[in-house]
Amino acid sequence: MTGTPAVGESFSAEPYLLDEEAAQAYEFGIREPARRRRRNIHSDREAAAKAGFRAPIAAGEHTIAVAMQLIVDRFGERFFRGGCFDVSLIKPVFFGDTITPHARVVAERDGNLEMELWVENQDGARVLSGTARVPARQ
Amino acid sequence: MASRQGETNQRIEMRAENLRVGMRLGPIFYIVEPEQISAFASALRTSNGLYRGKSPIAPPTMRLLDYALLVAEHFKGGKGGVHAKHRCELHEPMRAGQAVRVDGVITAAERRRGKFYFTIEYETRDATDERLLVRQAITAVLLDPQGRMA
Numbered sequence: 001m002t003g004t005p006a007v008g009e010s011f012s013a014e015p016y017l018l019d020e021e022a023a024q025a026y027e028f029g030i031r032e033p034a035r036r037r038r039r040n041i042h043s044d045r046e047a048a049a050k051a052g053f054r055a056p057i058a059a060g061e062h063t064i065a066v067a068m069q070l071i072v073d074r075f076g077e078r079f080f081r082g083g084c085f086d087v088s089l090i091k092p093v094f095f096g097d098t099i100t101p102h103a104r105v106v107a108e109r110d111g112n113l114e115m116e117l118w119v120e121n122q123d124g125a126r127v128l129s130g131t132a133r134v135p136a137r138q
Numbered sequence: 139m140a141s142r143q144g145e146t147n148q149r150i151e152m153r154a155e156n157l158r159v160g161m162r163l164g165p166i167f168y169i170v171e172p173e174q175i176s177a178f179a180s181a182l183r184t185s186n187g188l189y190r191g192k193s194p195i196a197p198p199t200m201r202l203l204d205y206a207l208l209v210a211e212h213f214k215g216g217k218g219g220v221h222a223k224h225r226c227e228l229h230e231p232m233r234a235g236q237a238v239r240v241d242g243v244i245t246a247a248e249r250r251r252g253k254f255y256f257t258i259e260y261e262t263r264d265a266t267d268e269r270l271l272v273r274q275a276i277t278a279v280l281l282d283p284q285g286r287m288a
Contacts (some may be wrong), residue, residue, distance in 0.1 A: 022181065029178035030203050031171075040218060041281075050285035051220065060221030062181075065199040069182050072198060077188060080198060080231040088223045 004113070004136065005074070010104040013070040015122075017098050018058050026062045057092040063099060063128050064089075067119050070101040075134045087117065087130030098122040108136055152209070152216025154247070154254040154280055163208035163242035163258065167265055170196050172234035188231075195231035198272075201240075202226070205258045205276045208242040217285045219278030222255065227273045237265035245275070253287050254280040 005011060016022070023042070041048045041057055048056045064087060071079050093099060099119050107114045112133045119128035150156050178200045179189040188195050202224070232238060242260035249255075259275040279287050 016183065022183075025177070025181035029174065029181040029200070031174055031177070041220070041285075047217070047285055051217075051281055051287060060224075061199065061202050064202065064224055065178075065182055065197065068199050069184050069186070069197070072188065073184070073186060077195070077231065080195065080228050082228070083198070084225070084227040086223075086225040089221055 005105050007105050007108055007113075010102060011070070011074060012100060012102045013066075013073065015098045015100045016066050018062065018066070018093055018095065020095050023058055023062065023095060026059065026065070030061075053092055053094075055094050057094055058097070060089040063093050063119055066099060067101040067117060067128055068132075070103055071115075071117075071132050071134065074103070078138050079134050082112070082135045083133060085117065085130060085132040087128055089127070090129055091121070091125060091127040093121065093127050097127075099127060101128075103132065111136055149212060149214040152213035152218075152280075153283065154249070156213070157244055157247040157254075157256045157280070159244055159247050161212070161244045163212050163244070163260070165239050165241045166204070166207050166211065167237065167239050170201075170232045170234055170236045170238060175200065175234055194234045196233070198226070198228055201232065201238075201262060201272070202274065202276075204240045204262065205242060205260055205274070208240065208258065208260060215283075217281035217283065219256070219280050220287065221276065221278050223275075223277040225275045229270045229272065232262065232271050238271065239263050239265040239268075246277070256280060 041051045042059050101119045103115045103117045106116050113136050115132045117130050117132045118126050121127050175189050175194045175196050240262050242258050245259045246257035257277045262272040
């Protein structure tokens, strides 16, 4: 879907399966830092348990990246010129979870579209919540 | 591959008492690689045309992890942190082949409800003319030396 959504309009992306294969592809995509290849909460069950998680968790940055692709796909390059986002990672995403990003335009103000942004897991629980802003016109 | 301005053997332990507000991190320099743009786009399973062609641009979150490079330059050891919040302003796209510079500063370091939170604000600029490309801030919960939330 393309075009500028109206205030009140919601839009979503296709669900994204964040499994180990996706995590490895993401790790390859970030390339650095090399520390990601060490055993940590994103790869090691014991390290995750010590940090209070029931299993290794996906990198929070990976969830943010999936969420922002929704905005890029809707608004294109205009997001890169004056856009912004402010998000909180409110629940861990475990390997095997399917996450779906959503956005809703809440206002047009000072030449920008202001959006509520959230990502849900397969149970409908929010794992990320925040806001994004995009110039209303190119 | 990112490079540091000056390799240092004076890195300090990554622990709460060593994270101080006002501490400057960086700069680091790197070239935005087309191969990384392609790999990152593949990981997101997107076919968006912005990431392809003769002059692809980097996905907006591709270099979000630059904060970790800044940390690695100044600190050693530790178990890292758990990402809690992220704020990002996009000023101009980063393009394949562009040389960029990243600088950061610790802007918050405090214990709240039994956990140690720290915030790093960092900017990515064109390394040639210093145009601002991206300004970001990450807030994370530090893991203690045992790997627990400090």
